[in-house]
């Protein structure tokens with residue numbers, strides 16, 4: 001697919017450059033790819049360590065591996081005993097396995113603990129051009145730094161632990177160009193929801209997506225992470241954004257960022273990491289950034305979304321019979337009727353947090369909406385920072401006072417209602433405006449209904465008790 | 476890993492698209508510390524419905540699942556594959572699979588078989604009119620066969636080789652430890668480590 005440069009060098013995309021720089025050896029269809037960073041959490045890892053032990057193998061690079069407790073931790077009372085025995089055992093096993101194999105682990109009470117995809121960037125562990133893997137599909141978050149960051153399964157975790165490499169098939173590449181600039185009250189979350197609605201849940205399957213365009217360049221690192229986080233919801237292997245001044249400013253002075261002469265050398269290297277002008281992508285998508293509105297999902301997969309100004313679609317409006325059937329099933333689960341304006345949909349709960357929207361900028365956006373307002377009676381609000389450092393910063397900025405005045409409690413960090421595998425769980429039939437990434441059936445608790453939205457929309461919805469754009473609120 | 480060559484067995488028609496891994500195994504069941512036992516909780520929420528296909532004879536003893544498009548999207552949980560294999564499934568036939576799911580399946584001897592939706596519809600129809608109709612998934616010839624169906628399917632040659640031989644991926648990679656060590660000498664020295672500062 002690549003064009004030859006005149007001097008003979010092949011024009012390559014960013015993803016191809018990072019991939020090529022990590023090929024240990026090539027064996028026909030698959031490349032053995034080196035992993036620069038391997039993150040672990042409590043779920044999906046015990047069986048990998050078990051396999052390692054059973055085969056008498058060791059961890060090749062514990063110094064490139066890091067564990068964190070995020071999925072199972074309580075968020076209201078951090079040190080509370082995990083009630084369910086199987087979950088408690090699973091939580092303990094991460095620490096035991098990491099200790100046995102010499103791997104650093106951030107446990108409850110550690111000020112640097114948080115959701116894997118939030119603390120990796122926050123600690124400066126993710127640099128442009130790196131490869132990052134983690135036993136979690138939202139590893140794609142870290143592609144915002146121009147890294148190639150991919151979610152892997154448990155067998156692959158075992159493989160990386162033992163060899164620091166993975167045999168992988170070279171992905172295809174897709175360029176998503178977002179032109180113009182996002183309007184007031186429109187966020188990275190709305191941008192990515194609009195993209196997924198356009199291309200579908202497997203629209204980017206087998207591809208690494210690279211985001212380009214003025215609307216992307218104007219995004220903060222936090223917003224870029226939101227976009228890359230949900231890139232996996234379009235079925236992609238990874239999402240990437242080439243490093244620029246925003247990336248470099250974010251990394252400066254982070255605990256694991258290079259220092260002194262190393263910093264200058266690495267910055268020069270990072271600046272070289274971009275797709276060549278004449279590189280050819282396997283597919284191209286263009287999105288008009290000026291036209292994007294606050295988005296909300298109405299169904300049970302992340303592609304079933306519309307602008308908040310719209311109404312619940314009529315399944316019969318879908319030409320494709322599969323899509324029609326999916327919409328019928330989704331509306332039945334969501335208890336929604338076609339034609340209902342989304343702004344009239346009443347909610348019982350709001351969740352602001354997760355690796356999609358649990359960073360400081362997200363809490364600031366929520367605080368901006370909640371300042372001087374109170375949450376509607378009967379709406380339960382879960383406000384859960386993505387890391388304990390995010391929480392500390394929110395407190396330092398006085399955001400917790402805004403939240404308290406609005407009737408919202410700032411919790412300690414964890415996945416919480418995103419996976420609903422700790423004690424935070426919606427009840428059957430409860431409906432939530434959520435800043436997480438997935439509206440699957442039962443994702444936030446059996447029978448619970450999820451509308452995926454931005455932090456500003458979640459906060460505004462909490463104030464009115466129904467789905468609401470922040471610009472709908474009186475100033 | 477169990478080899479996969481040619482498998483003939485009972486199939487179950489799962490008339491649903493977008494079957495994400497949260498449906499295959501809800502997150503609350505991902506607490507087992509071994510791969511066995513997961514089958515009990517396969518499609519746990521859907522199985523509460525007595526008419527769900529796996530609650531109906533003879534589909535309940537199926538070893539091949541025939542599903543709609545976009546099977547195994549969403550969460551990377553390998554438990555979704557453990558649940559299918561532990562239940563007894565050897566292959567899933569669908570028009571399209573989530574990437575991570577397909578990769579996890581290959582690691583556990585479960586074969587994702589990609590065929591066009593029209594073929595899936597034919598298999599559904601066959602299984603609904605003749606529930607015990609056997610289906611054959613032939614990895615050697617890369618074909619799905621059933622009454623009125625003889626359809627080729629694509630498989631990555633490396634994956635096919637490993638499945639046919641039942642080879643352990645990690646063992647294969649460990650044969651190249653020298654290459655890995657050589658690669659490590661070329662890594663940029665300023666790359667981070669996770670050692671606490």
Ligand code: SF4
Nearest residue numbers: 138354355415418419
């Ligand atoms: S916040 Fe949600 S998506 Fe992110 S790692 Fe936790 S469970 Fe996964």
